[in-house]
Amino acid sequence: MPIDPDSLAAAFELRRPRLRAVATRMLGSSAEADDVLQDAWLKLALADTDAIDNLDAWLTTVVSRLSLDVLRSARVAKADRWAVEQWEDRPSDAEDPASVAAGNERVAVALMTVLDLLGPTERRAFLLHDVFGQPFEEIAETIGRSPAATRQLVSRARRRVRGTEPAARVEGRRGRAVVEAWLRAVQDGDLAALLALLDPDAELTAEVGGSTVRLRGADEIAASATTAARLAAHSVPVLIDGRPGVAAVVDGRVVSLLAFELGEDDRILGLDILTDPDRLAGLDLAAVLGE
Template identity: 75%
Template sequence: MAIDRDQLAAAFEERRPRLHAIATRLLGSGAEADDVLQEAWLKLDRVDPDEIESLDAWLTTVVSRLSLDVLRSARVTRNDPWAVDVWEDRPSSAPDPAAVAAGNERVAVALTTVLDLLGPAERLAFVLHDVFGQPFDEIAEAIGRSPEAARQLASRARRRLRGTDAPARATGPRGRAVVEAWLRAVQEGDLSALLGLLDEHAVLRADYGATSVRLEGADEIAASATTAAHLASHSVPVLLGGRPGVAAVLHGRVVSLLAFELDDHDRIVGLDVLADPARLAGLDLGAALDA
């Protein structure tokens, strides 16, 4: 039996509290959650409800994807992820007391604040699975990755929220090795090496100021990277908001920043590029230029 619009609206309102809770937990903002739900309703109002197999799963996926778009947009425009630090290799078996204290403090604060430590996909996988009990196959559909990749994202999120050494490993020797391997492969135009570094479903997001670019998949990203040999030859490894990254320096001026997101197997799952001259001109790079 066909569902009329009044029944569809009633079904949506019945599910609104749970959907709003998901969006609020993902975004940390009730106002942004309201906007997401409004857009989700508009999408629902434009589809044939008889073609939806499970309204609960459909709405959860739509709200998750819309929230993920908001998170990714915020990540690109936020300044903190582009704080540049020199990557100093100081072998030491003892943990940095300051890092330990910072980790303990992060664990002690409210969950909403702590979730800011996570990347958008990590945050979504963790919240949907650990907080709302969504199965990984549905989460995978929402983030455009495989169920196993969604499971790994949630697992990495748990470790980061517990203050384990996973972030430190990413910015340690192994993370540095990935960055240097990337620069070497780009300079040599080694497509095979680049594909070996990238996760199959990796995503690149670039902000050029007037325009932005999004590349999806290892093949597309690697092909684009092979055209940047000159830039790579003038790049140095740096830490960007605590993430492994590189700064491209031409004539004493930083022209682009590239931040990497690595999975548990040191494969690149995400790349964020900042090449907006206006924003780069306002960054305090400190000693990073001398690296």
């Protein structure tokens, strides 16, 4: 039997504080959180309430998805989504005191500030599990990952939030090693090495021309990568929007960018590729071309 409008509104208002907290912590903006809650209420008002077994879980999922949509829209709109920086030579084992001090300062900052270091999906998984206690299986369905991949995302986010090591230094060491291993494996056509680098549930998203291509699973991604030996031979490690990545330079022109998302176990969880000539032409690639 459907819930009458008054009872449905009362049920939503009862849950509003918790739902607003979910949206606010994901978005970092109370105004955007209120907009998300308004959209969530409209979805609930139009939903078949007979099909909702657990209203708390249903609303948490809806609010989380709406918040992630906002984050994704903001990320796509950012001009520096594909901001490319030179990746200096591998850091020496000797720690720079200034870097250590900066790292210690980051450890001391408040939770919301640290959350800004996390990517949208990583932040969402961390908050839903560690802050709101949602099971990995439910989070996995919400973010479109396997439970195992979700566990890795949460574990990685937890380590960064706790500040066991300065995030930039950790990412630099791990990321550079993975990038170099990836380039070697692709150039050698070493399928086994590629599979060892990839998480079984890894996902690849490529912007090719005006379309988007997606590959899922280590087998499919590794098989595709073995065909890119020529590009790998002309690729250099770079930082892309702060992430480990590579830029392929052919005849003095950047023809593709590849950014990596790493898991807790150093395996690759995600790869973002940009080969669209028009998009590449609009980027500042002077750092890669040495201009």
